[in-house]
Amino acid sequence: MPGLSLKGVTKAYGATKVIHGVDIEIDKGEFCVFVGPSGCGKSTLLRMIAGLEEISGGDVFINDHRVNEVDPSHRGVAMVFQTYALYPHMSVEQNMGFGLRMNGRPKAEVAKRVEDAAKILQIEELLDRKPRQLSGGQRQRVAIGRAIVRDPQVFLFDEPLSNLDAELRVATRLEIAKLHRQLGGATMIYVTHDQVEAMTLATKIVVLRKGIVEQVGAPMEPYSNPANLFVAGFIGSPKMNLIDVTPGAGGALQFKDGRSLTTSGDAHNVATVGVRADQLRSAPVESAALTGEVSVVERLGDAEFVYVRTGWGQEIVVRFEGGTDTPVGSTVGFDLSGRTHFFDAGGVAIKGLAVASS
Amino acid sequence: MALEAASSAASEYVIRQPLITPRVRRWIVSALLAAVCCIWIYPLVWMVSASFKTNAAIFASEGLIPSQPVFDNYLRAWNEANIGAYFFNTLFVTVGSVLLVTIATAMMGYVLGRRKFLGRGFIFGLLVFTMFVPQGYTIIPVFELLSMLGLGQSLWGVMLATTGGSFVIFVLLFAGYFSQMPDELEEAAKMDGVGFVRTFWYVMLPLSKPIIVTVIVMQTLYAWNDFLLPLVVTLANPAIRTLSVGVYAFKGENFVDWGGMTAASTITIVPVVVLFLFLQRYFIDGLAGAVKG
Ligand SMILES: Nc1ncnc2c1ncn2[C@@H]1O[C@H](COP(=O)(O)OP(=O)(O)OP(=O)(O)O)[C@@H](O)[C@H]1O
Ligand SMILES: [Mg+2]
Numbered sequence: 118m119p120g121l122s123l124k125g126v127t128k129a130y131g132a133t134k135v136i137h138g139v140d141i142e143i144d145k146g147e148f149c150v151f152v153g154p155s156g157c158g159k160s161t162l163l164r165m166i167a168g169l170e171e172i173s174g175g176d177v178f179i180n181d182h183r184v185n186e187v188d189p190s191h192r193g194v195a196m197v198f199q200t201y202a203l204y205p206h207m208s209v210e211q212n213m214g215f216g217l218r219m220n221g222r223p224k225a226e227v228a229k230r231v232e233d234a235a236k237i238l239q240i241e242e243l244l245d246r247k248p249r250q251l252s253g254g255q256r257q258r259v260a261i262g263r264a265i266v267r268d269p270q271v272f273l274f275d276e277p278l279s280n281l282d283a284e285l286r287v288a289t290r291l292e293i294a295k296l297h298r299q300l301g302g303a304t305m306i307y308v309t310h311d312q313v314e315a316m317t318l319a320t321k322i323v324v325l326r327k328g329i330v331e332q333v334g335a336p337m338e339p340y341s342n343p344a345n346l347f348v349a350g351f352i353g354s355p356k357m358n359l360i361d362v363t364p365g366a367g368g369a370l371q372f373k374d375g376r377s378l379t380t381s382g383d384a385h386n387v388a389t390v391g392v393r394a395d396q397l398r399s400a401p402v403e404s405a406a407l408t409g410e411v412s413v414v415e416r417l418g419d420a421e422f423v424y425v426r427t428g429w430g431q432e433i434v435v436r437f438e439g440g441t442d443t444p445v446g447s448t449v450g451f452d453l454s455g456r457t458h459f460f461d462a463g464g465v466a467i468k469g470l471a472v473a474s475s
Numbered sequence: 476m477a478l479e480a481a482s483s484a485a486s487e488y489v490i491r492q493p494l495i496t497p498r499v500r501r502w503i504v505s506a507l508l509a510a511v512c513c514i515w516i517y518p519l520v521w522m523v524s525a526s527f528k529t530n531a532a533i534f535a536s537e538g539l540i541p542s543q544p545v546f547d548n549y550l551r552a553w554n555e556a557n558i559g560a561y562f563f564n565t566l567f568v569t570v571g572s573v574l575l576v577t578i579a580t581a582m583m584g585y586v587l588g589r590r591k592f593l594g595r596g597f598i599f600g601l602l603v604f605t606m607f608v609p610q611g612y613t614i615i616p617v618f619e620l621l622s623m624l625g626l627g628q629s630l631w632g633v634m635l636a637t638t639g640g641s642f643v644i645f646v647l648l649f650a651g652y653f654s655q656m657p658d659e660l661e662e663a664a665k666m667d668g669v670g671f672v673r674t675f676w677y678v679m680l681p682l683s684k685p686i687i688v689t690v691i692v693m694q695t696l697y698a699w700n701d702f703l704l705p706l707v708v709t710l711a712n713p714a715i716r717t718l719s720v721g722v723y724a725f726k727g728e729n730f731v732d733w734g735g736m737t738a739a740s741t742i743t744i745v746p747v748v749v750l751f752l753f754l755q756r757y758f759i760d761g762l763a764g765a766v767k768g
Contacts, residue, residue, distance in 0.1 A: 169662050190668025202659035206681045216667025219677070267667070 120145035120304040121166065121271055125175035128161055128328070135161055136328040138175065143304060143321065145180075145270075148297050150307045150336075152315040153325035154351065159308040162325070163273050166306065167196045179271060190216070195264035196273040199280065201256045203248040203263075209235075210244040213263045234265040237299060254285045261296070272300075274307040278314065286314075294318055312352050316340065324348050341456070346464035349391045355422055357391045357458070358433040360407075368473065374428035378406045378453060381473040391458035394422060394436040397451040405450025407433065411443055425449060519744075526737035533733050548738035552725075558739045560714070561721035564630055565743075568705070568717055569698040571634040576694045577687060580642060584649020584686075585675050589661070599650075602643045610640075614707050621708065630715045633708050640697045640704075645690045652686045653679060688757050699747055718743040 121143045128136035136158045143149045151159045164170040166177055168189030177184050184192050203212050213234060214227040235241045238258045248256055257277060264272055277293070278286045294317070297305055309315055315322055319336040324347075332344040343349035349357045362370040364387050368380040378390070402408050409425035412432065421437040435451060437443060459467040495503070525533050527544040552558045587595065617636050618627065626632030656679065664674040680687075702719040709716045716724070722743060725736035751758055 167666065169665065188668070189666050194666075196663075196666050198659045198663060200657060200659050202657065202663040204660065204663070204678055215664075215677075216669065219667065219669045219673055263663075263667075 119143065119178070120147065120180060121306070122178045123162075123166075123175065124178070126162070126165065126172060126177060127174035128158070128165060128170065129173045134173075134328065136165075136173075139325075139328070139330055141323055141330065141333065143306065145304055146302050147320050148294075148305045148307065148318055149321045149323060150309060150315040150319035151323050151325055152309055152312055152352075153331075155310055156327075157325045158328040159310070159325055160275055161328075163196075163275055163306060163308050166192075166271070167194055167273050168192055169196075190220075193270040194273055195267045195269035195271075197257075197260045197264050197275065197277050199276045201248075201260040201280075203256060203259055205248055208245050208247055209240065209251070209259050209262075212248065212259060213266045216263070216267060230266050230268070231262075234262040237265060237296070238262050253281050254289060257281065257289060261293075265300070270304060272303055272305040274305065276309055277307075278309070278311075290314060290317060313354065316352075324351065326351075342466070343391070343458060344466055346389060346391075346460050349458055349460070349466075353393060355394050355434045357393050358397075359460075360390050360392070360427075360431065360433070362387060362390050372407065372427075372429075374408075376406055376408070379473040380459075380470055382470045384459070384470060386461045387459045387467060387470070388462040389460040389464075390453075391460065392453050393456070394434045396453065396455040396457065397433075397435045398454040399437075400450045400452040402448055402450035406452050408448060408450040409433065411445050411447050411449060414443055414445060423449075425451075522737045523741050525733060526741045528734060530732065530734050545734075548734040549742070551732075552735050552739040552742065556721065556725065556735060556739060557713075557716075558718065558721055558742055561716050561718045562742065564633075564715055565699060565717040565719075567630055568634045568637050569695055571631075572637040572640075572698045573691055573694045575634075575638045576642060576645060577690050579638070580645035580690060581649050581680060581683065581687065582675070583646045584651075585653050585679060587646065588650035588653035589656070589679075602646060606643050610703060614704060617704070618707055627708070628712045628715070633705050633715060633717065636704050636708060637698045637701055640701060641693060645694070648686050648689065649683065652683055656682065685760065688760060692754075692758050695750070696747065699743075 119142050121141075123139050123141045126136060126139045127134065139162060141149075151162060153159055161170060165172050166179075168184070168187065172185050179192055179194070204215065207215060210231055213231045217227045217230065218224075231244070232241070235244055238261060240255065240258050240262060243251060243255060243259070248259065251259065257280075260277070274293075278289055281289060293307075297303070297318075307314075307318060316336050321333065322336050322339055323333050324331045324339050326347050332339050332348045334342075339348045339352045343352065343357075346359065350359060360372065362372055362378070364385050365371050365377065368382060368384045369377050370380060370384055370387055370390060371377040380387075397407070400406070407425075407427060409427040411423055412426045413424040415422040415424070417439070419439045421439055421441050421443065423435045423437055423441075423443050424432050425435060426432055435449075443449065453472045457472050459470045461467055520539060524539045524541060526548050527541045527546070528537075529545055529547070532541065532543070586592075587599065617639070621627045621632040621636060624632070624635075626635060660678060660682075661674060664678050669677070700719060701717075702723070705717040706720050706723070709720055713724075718739070722736055722739045725732045725739060
């Protein structure tokens with residue numbers, strides 16, 4: 118049963134269209150992450166679901182009710198803002214209970230719900246503090262608490278972790294994942310431009326670009342089966358190596374330096390080959406599919422990312438085991454092993470093609 | 476020798492002893508400021524001193540400390556010249572106008588600062604324009620308006636007219652302050668199901684405390700000391716005079732009761748001074764808020 122669905126949703130600010138017809142179905146209880154580069158319309162989409170932004174075209178359904186014109190507070194959604202947007206002059210307790218109190222809920226009920234939320238988030242001892250007396254992470258919790266108290270069907274998060282430092286971000290990410298499990302049936306929609314966050318939290322991932330959905334799928338889907346060049350380049354760190362090729366006879370694909378690769382299948386419309394850093398294997402320079410000169414080595418401890426400049430001046434990145442210590446300036450060769458992705462001239466992924474094992 | 480050579484090579488960095496030490500400089504500055512301060516408050520001190528002298532003693536120019544202090548002036552001012560009644564008139568006008576002004580300007584500022592609507596720029600322009608019209612020019616029409624409302628002869632009329640003093644400036648102060656508030660606060664309230672008016676009252680207004688303090692302070696001073704407007708409105712009805720007008724009444728056709736006048740003036744400024752002493756921090760914050768806001 119869909120908890121939330123967007124049907125042909127568009128948004129225009131005056132003459133500039135920023136969302137171009139988005140269709141997404143999100144099931145009840147799902148954790149859906151919108152991911153995409155800055156300015157792609159993630160926040161706009163979220164705010165349209167929240168009711169903070171007018172919907173220019175299409176429909177938004179929550180629990181099968183069309184909510185296009187419904188007041189934000191009656192949609193059964195709660196939003197956690199990137200800047201937290203806590204009321205600075207109210208204590209944590211007042212912040213969390215404000216909405217309920219203003220809507221005439223009995224005092225005892227408000228107190229009970231605030232207390233319950235505080236327990237879930239472990240901020241019971243902070244209830245009397247003002248927001249300015251809290252750390253960033255604590256403010257974040259209060260903002261989430263304010264959402265929990267409303268007992269919404271859908272939680273909306275707009276980059277909730279982007280104001281936290283790296284360590285806290287990882288910790289809070291886990292907390293949010295835990296919270297999702299704890300709150301059982303609640304649907305969550307989460308906006309981020311951090312694709313690690315997206316992959317770790319999501320049960321469904323939506324990749325957006327310039328107001329268009331590029332791919333929807335299970336969390337690893339865009340990583341392991343990118344639907345097009347954009348998704349291939351955007352998801353995954355380091356970026357997938359995308360190498361232009363010219364198709365030759367018999368499934369051969371020729372690189373710009375004359376070396377080539379054989380595929381098992383019809384490769385006549387392949388224009389680009391995509392391969393991730395961990396799917397390149399060291400090979401003797403004479404017979405390797407790819408060769409180049411090592412320009413930079415990034416040592417991360419457990420792994421080493423080696424940047425190799427190919428004959429035609431492109432930089433490709435290869436993952437080595439930690440401690441390999443490849444010397445900068447040396448010439449190295451690689452073969453494509455494991456998963457390789459193929460794209461046609463329009464950037465769309467070609468299915469059912471693989472590198473022929475030699 | 477080597478040292479000398481080094482120092483001459485780096486002659487730009489020679490440490491020069493200051494002619495006056497910072498301590499001496501502080502003394503000099505303090506003395507100068509004290510002198511300026513004396514000149515500044517001399518009229519005030521003179522006024523207070525005169526209020527304890529008889530008319531004859533005032534003209535005897537006997538110095539600031541009265542040789543035979545008298546309290547006559549105060550009794551005369553309070554009882555005969557009705558300063559007592561005027562005091563409460565002024566209090567009414569001040570408190571009433573401060574309440575009205577604070578609430579009205581905050582609401583206007585909120586709407587002008589945060590809502591986009593047709594004609595907003597025009598209203599802003601109109602408001603700013605009125606600041607260039609001197610008060611004196613509008614007194615007759617204001618008086619006429621009050622008369623038409625049936626308030627021409629009442630304290631309520633004085634109070635209402637007094638709200639106009641710096642109304643526009645306060646509106647602009649509030650508008651500027653509210654326009655800088657993050658949108659998310661309002662949006663959070665919207666998600667919480669809190670309406671426009673209550674968002675203003677419970678979220679935005681408490682956050683504008685610095686501006687509220689500024690407005691209260693500035694309007695209090697203005698309402699308490701305003702002279703021209705109450706003079707015109709109360710011309711026909713001496714019972715509703717305010718202090719500043721009442722003080723003026725000591726100036727007769729051919730005799731000026733300087734003792735009574737200075738006593739009445741002292742009574743007039745005492746509340747403001749007391750208010751200042753107690754709320755000094757707020758006064759200063761308030762005026763600083765006006766600059767920042
Ligand atoms: N009020 C507005 N008027 C005009 N254009 C707007 C307005 N708000 C947003 N936009 C445009 O809409 C597009 C999408 O903006 P949005 O804030 O949704 O991006 P985003 O994906 O959330 O980016 P980020 O990751 O930087 O937060 C942007 O190109 C932005 O310039
Ligand atoms: Mg955004």
